[in-house]
Amino acid sequence: MFKGLQSTLVGLGHRAIEGVWRIGAAARLFFYVWVYLFESFKRPRLIVREIFATGVLSLLIILVSAFFVGMVLGLQGYNTLQKYGSSEAIGVLVALSLVRELGPVVTALLFAGRAGTAITAEIGLMKATEQLSAMEMMAVSPVARVIAPRFWAGVISMPILAALFSMVGVLGGYFVAVPIIGVDDGAFWSQMQASVDFRDDILNGVIKSVVFGVVCTMIALFEGYDAPPTAEGVSRATTRTVVNSSLAVLALDFILTSFMISV
């Protein structure tokens, strides 16, 4: 029994040390991304290419999801609001839900699943096939050439994707509320325009999407860069990207929201 307890404690200790080590390694990588900030913007073509890979290729899944999310919000919102005789406020409900919360959060979760996994798998495989080592031996920093452009592409893409998500989501809500249910067209848009505040709603949503972009992209990059150079290692790293990004996004959403509401 004593041996069992001892091995459990040893295992916990190892996991704790590994966890701290990984946080330190991720922080170091993040630091180097900033060190190579200027150098990576000297290669704008690389950043544009990565924006295409992470942002443009994620567009379809983001927009289709947004339309369905908007439609569900329209249905659920109308179902509740009509009980209180305020079904015209459906536009406000859809817009605020999307701009403040669902836009940044769902986009970040989809981004982690679509672009984050692709980044991790690509960098993990580059490591497994010694492409990163080859780059180092050519006196080219893999952080400057591979990591930093992907980081900036993710940080630039995420807010744009979240904005598009919110926009298409509102259209989805409109599609359900106005043509299908029969809510007044003018009331839908005018109430939305009157109630959605630029600073409190839209700007806060943008801040969230930027933070989620930084976190999701950084997790994906670190997991790929730190992946053991084996098939199993890359597969585990890809899974960790989705799990860690999702948890980080949801936890950060709570923290950011609590700050924004208290302000």
Next chain:
Amino acid sequence: MSDNIVEIDNLSFGYKGRLLHKGINMVFPRGKVVAIMGGSGSGKTTLLRLIGGQLKPNVGEVRVDGDVVHEQSRDGLYQLRRKMGMLFQFGALFTDLSVFENVAFPIREHTNLPESMVRDFVMLKLNAVGLRGAHNLMPTELSGGMARRVALARAVALDPQIIMYDEPFAGLDPISMGVVCNLIRSLNDALGATSIVVTHDVHETFTFVDYVYFVSGGVVVAEGTPDELRNSEMPFVHQFVHGEADGPVPFHYPAPDYKREMLRGHDV
């Protein structure tokens, strides 16, 4: 200027409590092709990584052109690596770039040459390895031998002083192997470089190298010219050169007594 471009001095290296090298001394004279040979897991590739500064020795030092590698700053190390080219075991070509772009990569990264000159340089290097006609192909469209040759063209793109080869013959058919052998020798002589070839392919290697180091158990167990080693009476060298299954390098991994282990199951 020393006659040796690379010098390994009393080098020990290990990780996770296991010592891989225990006081290795080697020199690589300028202009020569030198092979490092030894069984799988003897730390040959690790030696290349120590020369390239990707790993740091626990004890001792590696000097490249007089500079101690592990004492260099990041910029110093990158300056030193500009003198080196390395061919990785399976080429390590960038899979998102074409053959042309792969060879152009180091040129674009380290020079400001106009595009027309980059093209001339790349075509020159690809012609040297016989793959000028393949410049538009992607790495996935190449055979193993072709990928190795493209990687070789990329390794010598900036005319390095030291060219390192990590298992250049692994998985190649006899024709490709012969082609790679000829290329290693001819490129070395044409560029006036020094080549370090890590391999365990005795017969091919002995046809074109100038000097050979045998590594086993973390130390240099034998060294000499191919002719000296071919006629060596040392049991390890004899076993390795003639490909004998058992000898100083045992066939069996260390294990408990065979009979006792087999009977143990029957006692239960």
